[in-house]
Amino acid sequence: MKRKLDIVVISDVHLGTYGCNAKKLLNYLNSIEPKHLVLNGDIIDIWQFKKRYFPKAHLKVIKKIMNFSANGTKVSYVTGNHDEMLRKFTDTEIGNITIVNKLLLELDGKKAWIFHGDVFDVSIQKAKWIAKLGGWGYDMLIVLNRWINWYLQKRGKERYSFSQKIKNNVKSAVKYIGDFEKTASDLAIENGYDYVICGHIHQPTIKVKSNSKGSTTYLNSGDWVENFTALEYRLKRWKLYNYTNNKLIPFIPDEELKDMNTKDLIAAITIVEQP
Template sequence: MAKREVDIAVISDVHLGTYGCHAKELLKYLKSIKPKILILNGDIIDIWQFSKSYWPEEHTKVLRRILKFVTDGVPVYYLTGNHDEMLRKFTDFNMGTFQLLDKLVLEVDGKRAWIFHGDVFDVTMQYSKWLAKLGAVGYDTLIWINSIVNWLLTAMGRQKMSFSQKVKARFKEAVKFINQFEQTAADLAVDKQYAYVICGHIHHAEIREITSTQNTGSVMYLNSGDWVESLSALEYNEGNWTIFKYHPDNFKTDVDEDDKTDSEDLNAMLDVKNLLERFKQDPH
């Protein structure tokens, strides 16, 4: 199966280690592309909710695939989010073509892109982190229940449904929060004279031009969505940004031939459960 060449691929909010994570679908996506740059824009590993009792093999395979990009010489930028904020103590760590950062300014065909997760704009994160963590557990539980319901609906030949999207649609405050998030990101990007501002965090894939509140200019706002519900990524190729949306019909066959390549060496590097357990226990 030929791989699609893309200049830049951006993914965020994968939440490895949770029931809602669609690691199998993400793995198929990562195997299908040949990026010149890969950006992991926060909440890739959900250290908040990590439990040694739940870490499927597919979740390790996603990390192995990312490491394979690194060993192949592809620049990989891991930008920390709130669910993997424990990694922020290692900011500026780099190994080969891999870099761990809090934010990134990238030159994209002569235009500057400001890239960061976006939790800095979340008031709940700033003042009530315990409430945000409680909400994350509730969200993951909702997704888990939703997956069971969708399995039953599929077995009955009926269309799947999204509980969280229905909840968001019913509450104007959720829509208001998304709009405020996007506007705040755009205002700051215009002030800093960036051409693009790229975020994650709110699980809402988007590409749109936003004019600043003060009407001093505009910026292209982009959000990569997530791999819990929308199963989306941002791609830049031949001068254009697009939103990739996973659809199973486009991935009829698995690409597993190169999954065995260097698997023993990579698995030796990925004692994920013990490593994450140490992160959670570390008080600093």
């Protein structure tokens, strides 16, 4: 029997790249029935997208997400840096699928703030100024990130990518992760959020963070490249699901997907319903 969940948050899937573990993700998605699926950024890796590499399993993940939507699951696609091209479609709604830059939810009397987290790469030490500007300040950071990457491309340089920069320096990576968690948590406390939920840094965790002004619960959904993790909300509690450690009953892929060839899958995810 599939597990019924109120909210599921996944991020950093990187469909369209060799590092993506689409089969494991598909197996996980086939094991759950969420009321609300939050795709918290970097789901399709548009930065590294190659026309010749988009395997059948990657297409099946997209089809599965669309099936969720068609069957009544609310799907919120929160944009990240690797899929930042979708930010031009912010607030677009297609059936039960909505594209947003950030997501605010009321959960059993508590407030949750969900965003990918790449905006902190602009200047993590000075990012607290957006606490004084609220949602408008956060949106301005997104615009600033977009212009920075546009400028880098014009100069023939690579787009800014945190993950590429820290792989050669473990010490700086640890410091960045600590700064990232503190900045996100301080902002959440400043704005009165009980939960702050991020992705981006591929570090799955749930922890309570405090400062002199209060406390909040910081959550990170991790990734489906190395950690294979997701956040699940049910019975007023958050749980960090780990595909490797949590026992998972083997699920056969949906019958609708199992025998579909690549051509059929492409047709299924590109069809446009007529009113």
